[in-house]
Amino acid sequence: MSVAVTTTAVPVSSGEIRSLGGESAGAAGESAQLDSTPSDLRATVAQAFRRCRDLGMRLSRQRRMVLELLWSDRRHLSARDIFERLNAQGRNIGHTSVYQNLEALQSAGVIECLDRASGRLYGYRSDPHSHLTCLQSGEIEDLDVVLPEELVQQIEDLTGYSIESYTLQLYGRRRP
Numbered sequence: 001m002s003v004a005v006t007t008t009a010v011p012v013s014s015g016e017i018r019s020l021g022g023e024s025a026g027a028a029g030e031s032a033q034l035d036s037t038p039s040d041l042r043a044t045v046a047q048a049f050r051r052c053r054d055l056g057m058r059l060s061r062q063r064r065m066v067l068e069l070l071w072s073d074r075r076h077l078s079a080r081d082i083f084e085r086l087n088a089q090g091r092n093i094g095h096t097s098v099y100q101n102l103e104a105l106q107s108a109g110v111i112e113c114l115d116r117a118s119g120r121l122y123g124y125r126s127d128p129h130s131h132l133t134c135l136q137s138g139e140i141e142d143l144d145v146v147l148p149e150e151l152v153q154q155i156e157d158l159t160g161y162s163i164e165s166y167t168l169q170l171y172g173r174r175r176p
């Protein structure tokens, strides 16, 4: 398994980086905290609707469909996946509309967008979080990882930066 540290494009205060249970990194002692269970602490689709309204974005029927699918599926999907799933559910929406809504939502920071060699993938979470990619299936899982404070401090000392947020990209295979 190889690990790389990258920073996210969305700056947030370190107080917003959380694990399930909301404990601080200091409480974890030496080990990083992580969790892959969807948490009630995370945004709901109703909060995403409110966020769009606050940003002055129109909540068209199509835009709501796309958001509802991302929040109910909770995986990282391509525009094509989303188009096919909505149409399989009998929702009448065109491919261009799906694509345009995804681009508008991701550029407003309402949803996440991952650039992969195979194309763009969209996810429901817009807060900083880490990803575990399966090297066999290509499936990407969301993870909340809180690094030990000492490690963050070391990175700050090494770079001269004050770290405000981070995400980890982890790659691995399911253990037999």
Ligand SMILES: [Zn+2]
Pocket (backbone or CB within 6 Å): 076, 112, 123, 125, 129, 130, 131, 141, 142
């Ligand atoms: Zn994600």
